[in-house]
Amino acid sequence: MVVSPPSRNRPPMKSLNLPYNPRIDQLRWLAATLVFLFHYYLEYRGQGGTPLASNWFGLVTEGHTGVGLFFALSGFLFMQIALHQQHLHYRDFMRNRCLRILPLFLTIFMLATAIGRDKFAPQDVLYVLSTNLGLAPTSYTPVTGAAWSISVEFTFYLVFPFLARFTLEQGPRYLLKLLALMVFFKLAAFTVNEKSTLMYFSTLVGRFDQFLIGMLAALLVARHGAALRRYGNVLLPVALAVVVFDSALQSKFAKxxxxxxATFWIWWSMLEAAGWSLLIVAWTTFGKELPKPLARVLDHGGKISFSFYLLHMAMIHLLAVNFGLPAITGDKLRDALLWLPLVYGATWAVSALSYNVIEEPFLRLRRSYGDAKPVQAAARMAAR
Incomplete structure (x- = not known):
């Protein structure tokens, strides 16, 4: 088989299946940054730092919520693609998803098996599709610990073309019925799992509804996009307030x-995804542009966000082990804030390198998912 060189004229992160929207990349940057701040905060606390007492710091102290944003964003983006295309070729969809996810993910998995070589068992190879379960090799160390969510995401990819088809046929009521079924599963699972928080946090029982809510948000934009744009100046601050309130609520009642x-976690994923989906809708329909220098930085942050997400724990841990928290002022919180830009910048640099040498070459091999249809047809289908 001959593999022809891909065209260098096509930016590798820009989808072949939907007009490029930089706001999506900016939200990816936000999600990755929140997770980074969460793990940076945990490292700070592990080195004796005083906790942030106010619940209004929940976006940091419970910054794992960035994963919920990633999941809702995936549902939103892929449903937009389905509405635009009206037909997805399963093989091409999965080919593109594999090219997007697997090169870096398998690199991280290989690193995990190397770190844990002395306790590696042949059957551990099967964990490559389920790093969110059991004693996956990636879970032994913080260096590769973020990989758990990729298995959840990839499982969603496996079923999304079917979900999209059924949603295009039946409209949003299909997704609402699925959400009702997910509530039943959550309630039933709660009665038999003593560590239900971890179950809801890291498995499809707790996360599948976040993808579905993101898909519903895409249908909302397809049907009411014009009205949403008219009220963008009001919708965006409301969405930001909801997200901050959600994180404060979790910080107060269910750290x-x-x-x-805790019963709180039965409902948390839906509340979290609803808040993030509101922000996704508000930001992607907001009419005003960011200053160009800032937009370029955030767009680039979104472009490298996958590498940033998978590598940030390794960088935080590496610097913590070798340098600790430098005593610059004598106040640990102030020192952590002063040290933060260096750790973030180092993570950004290694993520840019990873994107360039691992992700980008494979992204250039992608192809279109299906047959594009007019957006107006997609909007009519979403209105059902």
Whole structure:
């Protein structure tokens, strides 16, 4: 088989299946940054730092919520593509998803098996599709710990073309019925799992509804996009307030603890995804542009966000082990804030390198998912 060189005229991160919207990349940057701040905060606390007492710092102290943004964003983006295309070729869709996810993900998995070589068992290879379950090699160390969410995301990819087809046929009521079924599964699972928080946090039982809510948000934009744009100046601050309130609510009533069994977590993923989906809708329909220098930085942050997400824990851990928290002022919180730009910049640099040598060459091999249809037809289908 001959592999022809890909065209260098096509920016590798810009989808072949939907007009490019830089706001999506900017939201990816936000999601990756929140998760980074969460793990940076945990490292700060591990080195004796005083906790942030106010619940209004929830976007940092519960910054794992960035994963919820990633999941809702995936549902939103792929449903937009389905509405635009009206037909997805399953093989091409999965080919593109594999080219997007697997090169870096398999690199991280290989690193995990190398780190854990002394306790590696042949059957551990099967964890490559389920790093969110059991004793996956990636879970032994913070260097590769972020990989758990990729298995959840990839499982969604496996079923999305079917979800899209059924949604295009039946409209939003199909997704609403699926959400009702997910509530039943959550309630039933709660009665038999003593560590339900971790179950809801890291499995499809707790996360599948976030993809579905993101898909509903895409249908909302397709049907009411013009009205949403007219009220963008009001919708965006409301969405930001909801996201901040959601994170404060979790910080107050259900801080993340893998060993807990709290009823709050039954409903949390839906509340979290609803807040993030509102922000996705508000930001993608907001009419005003960011200053160009800032937009370029955030767009680039979104472009490298996958590498940033998978590598940030390794960089935080590496610098913590070798340098600790430098005593610059004598106040740990102030020192952590002063150290933060260097750690973030180092993570950005290694992520840009990873994107350039691992992700980008494979992204140039992607192809279109299906047959494009007019957006007006997509909007009519979404109105059902």
């Amino acid at each position: 993340f603890d893998p060993a807990t069994h």
